[in-house]
Amino acid sequence: MDIGRVQYAVKHIVSLVPVLLGISIITFFMIRLIPGDPAQILLGPRANPETVQRVTERMGLDQPLPNQYLIYMQNLFQGNMGDSIIIQQPVLTLIGERLDVTLFLVIYTTILSVLISVPIAMWSAVRKDSLLDNGFRAASIAGLSMPSFWIGILLMLLLSIKVKLFPVSGYGNTFSEHLRHLFLPALTISFSLTPVLIRPLRTKIITILSAEFVEAARARGIKESQVMIKHVLRNAVLGTVTILGVNVGWLLGGSVIVETVFSVPGLGQLLISSILTRDYPVIQGLVLVFAALVIVVNLLTDILYTILDPRVKLE
Amino acid sequence: MKKRLGLALVSVWTMISLVACSASPANQTAQTPQQPAPQPGAGQTAEQDNTPQPGGVLRFARNHDITSFDPIIPATNLAIWTMLNMYDQLVRLSPNGDGIEPGVATDWTISEDGKTYVFNLRDDVKFHNGMPLTPEDVKYSLDRARGGDSNWDWIYPAIKSIDVTGEHQVTINLEAPYLPLLSTLALSSSSIVPKQVVEEKGKEFFANNPVGSGPFQLESWQRGQKIVLKKNPDYWQKGKPYLDGVEFVQVPEDTAKIFMLQAKELEISSNVPFSSLQQLEADPSLNVLVAPFARLDMIPINSTVEPFNDLKIRQAMNYAINKQEIIDAVLMGHGEVATSYLPKVMYYNEQLEGYPYNLEKAKQLMAESSRPDGFKATLTINSGSDINSQMAVIVKEQLKAIGIDLEIQQLEPGVVDEMHSSMKYEMITTYYSSDIIDPDEITMFGAAPSGGTSAYYTGYKNEALDKLALQAQQEQDETKRKEMYYELQRIFSEDAPFIFLFHTPNSYVTQKNVHGFQVSNMGSYRLEDVWLSKQ
Numbered sequence: 113m114d115i116g117r118v119q120y121a122v123k124h125i126v127s128l129v130p131v132l133l134g135i136s137i138i139t140f141f142m143i144r145l146i147p148g149d150p151a152q153i154l155l156g157p158r159a160n161p162e163t164v165q166r167v168t169e170r171m172g173l174d175q176p177l178p179n180q181y182l183i184y185m186q187n188l189f190q191g192n193m194g195d196s197i198i199i200q201q202p203v204l205t206l207i208g209e210r211l212d213v214t215l216f217l218v219i220y221t222t223i224l225s226v227l228i229s230v231p232i233a234m235w236s237a238v239r240k241d242s243l244l245d246n247g248f249r250a251a252s253i254a255g256l257s258m259p260s261f262w263i264g265i266l267l268m269l270l271l272s273i274k275v276k277l278f279p280v281s282g283y284g285n286t287f288s289e290h291l292r293h294l295f296l297p298a299l300t301i302s303f304s305l306t307p308v309l310i311r312p313l314r315t316k317i318i319t320i321l322s323a324e325f326v327e328a329a330r331a332r333g334i335k336e337s338q339v340m341i342k343h344v345l346r347n348a349v350l351g352t353v354t355i356l357g358v359n360v361g362w363l364l365g366g367s368v369i370v371e372t373v374f375s376v377p378g379l380g381q382l383l384i385s386s387i388l389t390r391d392y393p394v395i396q397g398l399v400l401v402f403a404a405l406v407i408v409v410n411l412l413t414d415i416l417y418t419i420l421d422p423r424v425k426l427e
Numbered sequence: 428m429k430k431r432l433g434l435a436l437v438s439v440w441t442m443i444s445l446v447a448c449s450a451s452p453a454n455q456t457a458q459t460p461q462q463p464a465p466q467p468g469a470g471q472t473a474e475q476d477n478t479p480q481p482g483g484v485l486r487f488a489r490n491h492d493i494t495s496f497d498p499i500i501p502a503t504n505l506a507i508w509t510m511l512n513m514y515d516q517l518v519r520l521s522p523n524g525d526g527i528e529p530g531v532a533t534d535w536t537i538s539e540d541g542k543t544y545v546f547n548l549r550d551d552v553k554f555h556n557g558m559p560l561t562p563e564d565v566k567y568s569l570d571r572a573r574g575g576d577s578n579w580d581w582i583y584p585a586i587k588s589i590d591v592t593g594e595h596q597v598t599i600n601l602e603a604p605y606l607p608l609l610s611t612l613a614l615s616s617s618s619i620v621p622k623q624v625v626e627e628k629g630k631e632f633f634a635n636n637p638v639g640s641g642p643f644q645l646e647s648w649q650r651g652q653k654i655v656l657k658k659n660p661d662y663w664q665k666g667k668p669y670l671d672g673v674e675f676v677q678v679p680e681d682t683a684k685i686f687m688l689q690a691k692e693l694e695i696s697s698n699v700p701f702s703s704l705q706q707l708e709a710d711p712s713l714n715v716l717v718a719p720f721a722r723l724d725m726i727p728i729n730s731t732v733e734p735f736n737d738l739k740i741r742q743a744m745n746y747a748i749n750k751q752e753i754i755d756a757v758l759m760g761h762g763e764v765a766t767s768y769l770p771k772v773m774y775y776n777e778q779l780e781g782y783p784y785n786l787e788k789a790k791q792l793m794a795e796s797s798r799p800d801g802f803k804a805t806l807t808i809n810s811g812s813d814i815n816s817q818m819a820v821i822v823k824e825q826l827k828a829i830g831i832d833l834e835i836q837q838l839e840p841g842v843v844d845e846m847h848s849s850m851k852y853e854m855i856t857t858y859y860s861s862d863i864i865d866p867d868e869i870t871m872f873g874a875a876p877s878g879g880t881s882a883y884y885t886g887y888k889n890e891a892l893d894k895l896a897l898q899a900q901q902e903q904d905e906t907k908r909k910e911m912y913y914e915l916q917r918i919f920s921e922d923a924p925f926i927f928l929f930h931t932p933n934s935y936v937t938q939k940n941v942h943g944f945q946v947s948n949m950g951s952y953r954l955e956d957v958w959l960s961k962q
Contacts, residue, residue, distance in 0.1 A: 148841030152848055154494070155502050160581055160872070160879035161848070167578065199494050199650060200634065206650065268686050280686045281678065283652070375678045377652035385491070385651065388811075390841055 116425070117415055124411050131407065132400060136188070139399045140181055143392055150197055150390040171197045173392075184396070193400075194393040198386070203397040206382060211401070213283055214378035216290055217367050220298040221305065222356060228302060229309040229352075234340065236310070237317035245314075252307035260366055264300040264373040271296060281375035297374045301366045308359065309352055316348040350421055357413025361406040479669045479943065483959035488678040488687065488696040492651050496637035497630060498568075498618035499577035507615040507862065508951045509654065509675060514618030514639035515663075517546050517565065517597075518609055522956070524721075524864060524947030527609050531560065531619060531640075532597075541604030541903045548595045552663045554621045555644040562591040567622035569599075569612075576630065579616035581879065582868065585900075604901040606908060610773075610863035642668040642955035652677060668955035669943075688713060688936055694959065695937045695944065700813070701759040707936050716935040717761050718946035721770035722860035723873075726806070726822070726926035729853055731886035735804075739796035741923040745782035746789035747829045748822060754929050757817045761934070765927040767920035768874040768883075771948065772861045774912035781920055781927055786828060793829045801830025807846060807855045810837040815856045818928075850884050858931070859883070862949060866912050870896050874919050887924035 151167040168174050172183070187194055193203035236245040255263075272280045284293040320326060321344060329339050368380030375381075379398060386394035418424045493506035498514060501507070511519075519530040532546040552560040566589045573583035585605035592598040601608070611617060618639060625633050637645055642664070643656035654675040658668050676693070678684045684696045685703055689710070699707065699715075708715045728735045728744070735741060754762040763771075766781025793799060806822065808815040816837065823833040833854075838846070846852045861869045871878035875896040876888045892915060899911040920927070933950055943956040 146842075147845055148839065149845050152844055153841045155578060162879070163578055163581060164848075166575075200631065201650070209650065265682055268683070273686055273689050276690065280690050280692055281683055282676075282692075373680055373683065375676075375680065375683050377649065377677075381651055381679075388839070388841060 117418065121411060121415065124407075124414075128404065128407055132403060135403045136185070136396065136400060137181075139396050140184065140392075141177070143387075143390070143395050144177060148390045150392065153389050154198055173197070184393075193397040196386070196391050196394045198389045198391040198394075203393050206394060207379065207397055207401055210377060210379045210382055213376060214364070214367055214371070214380065217294055217297055217301075217371070217376065217378060218360070218363050220291075220294055221301045221363060221367075224298050225302040225305040225309060226352070226356075229306045229313060230345070230349075232306070233310045233313035233317060233348075234345070236314045237321065240318060248310065252310055255303045256307040258303065260300050260304055260369055261373045263303045264296070264370055267296050267300055268374075283377055294376065297367075297370045297376055300370050300373075301363065304366065305359065305363065309355060312351050312355060313348055316351050317344055320344050320347050346420070350417065353413060353416055353420065357410050360409040361402075364402055364405065477942075479958040480960060481669050481958070482671055483669075484672045484674060485670050485694045485941070485954065485957060485959065486674045486676055486692065488676050488684050488693050490677070490679050490698050492677045493654070495634040496645065496648075497634040498620065499572050499579055499616050500634060502578055504860065504950055510615040510618060510637075510639075511641070511951050512643050512673070512954045513637060513641045513645065513656065514615065514620070515552060515560070515641050516614070516617045516619065517548075517612045520613045520864065520947055520949060520951065522945050522947060522953055524949050524951070527613055527864070530613070531565070535609075541606075541901075542601045544599040544601070544608065545592065546597045546599070547593075548597065549663060550595050552640050553661045554624075554640045555638050555659055556621070556624065557661075558621055558623065560619060560621075560640050562593070562595065562597045564619055564622050565589075565597045566591055567625075568619045569617060571620070571625070572616050577616065579614075582611055582614065582616065582862075604903055606900060606902065607863065607865035607867035610865035610867075614862055642953075643673055646672065662955065664955065669958035670954065673954055688938070691938065693938075694941050695935060697933065697935055699934045699936045701757075701761050701934060704759065704761075704934060704936070712939050714937045714939055714941070716937065716944070716946065718933045718935065718950075719771060719948060720860065720931065720933045720946075720950050721772045721864075721948050722858055722931055722950075723765055723768065723770045723869075724856075724858040724928045724931055725765065725768075726854050726856055726928065727847065727883050727885045728924060728926065729850055729855075729885060730924060731850060732853055734796070734798045734802055735853065737797045738922065739792045740798065741926075742782070743789045743792035743796065743829055744826060744831070745923050745926050746785045746792065747831075748782075748825050748926055748928075749784040750927075750929055751784070752825075753818055753821050756821060757814050758929070758931060762929045762931050765929050767916040767927060768925065769866055769869055769912070769916050770859070770861050771930055772866050772869070773864050774866050774909045776913045776916045779913075779916055779920060782923075789829045801832065803832045803834065805834045805836050805853045807836045807838060807843055807852050809840045809843045809856065811840050812856075814931075818856065822926075847884050848880075850881070850886060854926070860950065864949065867896075867900055870899070870912070870915060874915065882924050885924040887922065889918065889922060892918050892922075 150173065151164045151171060155164055155167060172180065184194060195202055196206060199206065232248055236248050239245050268280055271277045278296050279293055282293050284290050326339060326343055329343050367378060368383055370376070371378045371380035372384060379401070382394065383398050386398070489505055491503070491505055493501055493503065493509055495501050495506070496510065496513070498510050515531045517530055517532040518527050521528050531548055531552055533549055535544055535546045537544055548562060548565065554560055569589050571577065573580050573586055585601045585603055585608070587600045587602045590598045590600065599608070620633070621638050624638050628636070635648070642659055642662045644659050646655045646657040648654050656673040658671050662668065678687065678696070681700050681703070684693070684699060685707065687693045688696055688707070704715050704717070707713050728741050730736050730741070750764045754760060754764065764781070766779040767776065769775055793801070806819055808819045819835045823835060826833050843855060847855050847857060859869065859873055872880055873883045875893050876882045877893045878896070881887070895911055895915055899908055899915065902908040902911060933946055935946065937944055940960045942958050942960060944952065945956065946952050
């Protein structure tokens with residue numbers, strides 16, 4: 113990596129700080145403004161008011177809001193996200209236990225989506241306006257418009273119950289088990305991600321196919337497959353990288369729903385349960401991690417872009 | 428967010444099952460034992476061998492994880508039912524939940540004045556770490572349960588002191604007679620913990636690394652995913668548990684549970700939606716269990732708000748709602764009509780008439796009330812519960828018949844609970860369940876205006892009822908005590924601070940090779956009695 117890229121990365125990582133600070137303030141106050149009392153939820157309907165009061169004090173939630181925020185920030189700058197008020201475990205531990213699951217799912221989904229979209233896009237581009245191209249177009253629209261939990265259930269019914277190929281739920285213990293357990297969840301998210309990738313890629317390939325340098329390559333007698341991979345695809349795939357980068361936030365959001373459907377123990381499940389129980393420190397920690405992930409992935413996308421296309425300069 | 432997803436999933440599931448299972452036989456509603464089976468294995472097919480076989484791991488799906496293994500901290504039913512399989516108490520609930528039987532205490536004597544309880548303890552109980560369970564541990568655990576660190580201190584009001592009075596003996600001294608004591612001692616918060624471990628390692632450590640003396644001990648805990656328990660080989664009931672271990676798996680989505688059962692990834696699933704039971708019953712490899720549960724579903728009415736301070740209006744609403752119709756439509760017929768504040772625990776008044784559906788009477792009461800022309804009101808419901816939202820529609824329709832125009836407000840469960848406990852509502856859907864078989868817990872908590880929750884946050888006041896509830900705690904004559912609770916139920920029913928709805932049972936689906944799985948009235952299960960046959 114050259115100096116330019118390093119400088120660019122450092123600059124952007126530094127600019128991350130105010131962004132995350134802003135996000136932390138907004139999350140902190142937003143979740144406390146919505147009604148719902150963690151102590152009450154923890155103790156359930158059978159608690160009497162005195163016990164609720166005592167637990168509130170134990171959680172430190174009887175302090176004025178600005179004080180609570182200061183304590184939170186002090187801890188945060190020391191690398192401590194605080195403890196879950198419901199599960200009474202450090203937030204970092206809770207997130208750490210689940211981060212790999214969600215990252216696995218997101219990366220798996222990305223790879224699967226690329227593996228599905230590139231051949232389809234190429235095929236559609238080469239056989240432009242054929243029956244097949246139109247078929248893929250219709251399938252894309254269908255895939256995009258079906259809600260992911262519905263696709264998830266259909267896939268489960270088909271590939272876990274009717275044909276017992278994949279487990280219904282869980283994560284497994286080894287790498288190959290992860291691959292097997294997360295295949296259906298990843299495929300589910302891919303259903304809505306691939307259409308977003310295929311359409312622009314197809315258009316790009318069609319444009320490039322009629323470009324002069326492709327004709328020149330063919331004229332030089334280079335094999336058609338080589339032309340497609342080295343000349344067409346390399347140029348066409350740039351846009352796809354950008355789309356993937358932009359979509360990472362959306363991918364994380366999608367994983368929240370899909371993790372719940374497939375009982376995958378990732379960050380999404382944690383987020384949902386901590387919102388329902390008003391586990392403030394966990395929600396704050398998760399939002400920060402999600403935000404940081406989105407920013408870092410976008411940064412990586414920019415850098416990757418310059419590697420794929422040396423003409424692009426980072427500012 | 429999850430709520431709407433859940434609703435959507437259920438409707439999707441219904442669609443799929445309609446398409447996929449058009450051939451399921453009619454009239455197969457799962458009416459499994461009102462009286463749970465007396466022995467392990469009963470209720471299974473006859474040709475099977477009824478001798479328990481050791482071995483195997485039971486995978487058990489539940490909706491949520493628990494938050495702590497410290498008996499005095501969590502208050503959720505799931506946590507209570509988990510810990511009852513990991514700890515021992517002085518006494519324990521009988522398997523079907525209709526009485527109290529010996530636990531760590533082999534026997535006990537109660538003094539004439541009802542203020543002294545002497546418990547003789549077993550001498551062969553060991554904690555999971557190998558240390559013997561001593562009377563000092565019992566004293567320590569119960570003092571801890573009623574002390575300031577406990578979320579359950581309120582349930583031990585009458586205890587004056589707990590003393591070690593012999594090598595294997597503990598004596599509990601009361602300020603005044605307190606009849607619910609034995610029931611309370613069977614509760615999970617009364618679990619016996621090793622004094623030395625808790626004092627040395629601290630309560631935070633203990634909450635994650637519990638040491639009990641019950642049939643199962645914690646092997647690992649993957650939060651939000653599963654709790655893995657392994658067999659306690661030194662359990663004092665020799666030969667039990669039969670299972671090598673239990674995995675409580677967290678599966679919040681109904682559809683996933685059903686698929687996992689069909690794919691044999693689970694042995695037992697709890698909270699299977701009533702709407703799917705008929706279809707699962709038709710599956711030859713599955714058993715359906717609908718177990719009665721000491722739970723009351725109701726609509727508390729905020730009587731501090733006009734016009735709900737008018738008794739006639741509260742009674743009119745009770746008459747106008749056809750509870751059986753709701754049970755049939757929403758619970759698919761599983762459930763029983765409620766008549767007063769008490770779930771089906773000891774001294775439940777079966778004879779009480781309550782408010783059978785009577786539109787004429789309801790209209791007449793409305794005509795005599797402060798709002799003869801009807802009024803507008805808001806019913807707040809929990810958006811996470813499909814049962815609540817289906818029920819709300821029926822309630823709205825039925826109250827319209829007596830001129831009440833109901834607006835339904837759907838909110839998240841946490842918000843609903845807070846509105847309820849701060850009394851910022853008009854009508855709200857909720858429920859409670861009893862943790863003990865004695866009626867005192869629910870009477871003090873749900874009905875008695877001075878019991879700390881203002882009659883479950885309705886603002887209802889009745890001094891006579893308050894007095895009677897306190898007297899009933901101390902009444903040593905069983906017949907008289909029963910009469911008192913009958914009277915309490917009658918008064919509360921007549922004053923109608925709630926719309927009394929129904930008692931919802933618990934639903935379980937198990938694989939056919941699961942034997943001896945029985946659910947008590949309090950919803951708990953003794954997994955040391957469960958065994959698996961080869962399939």
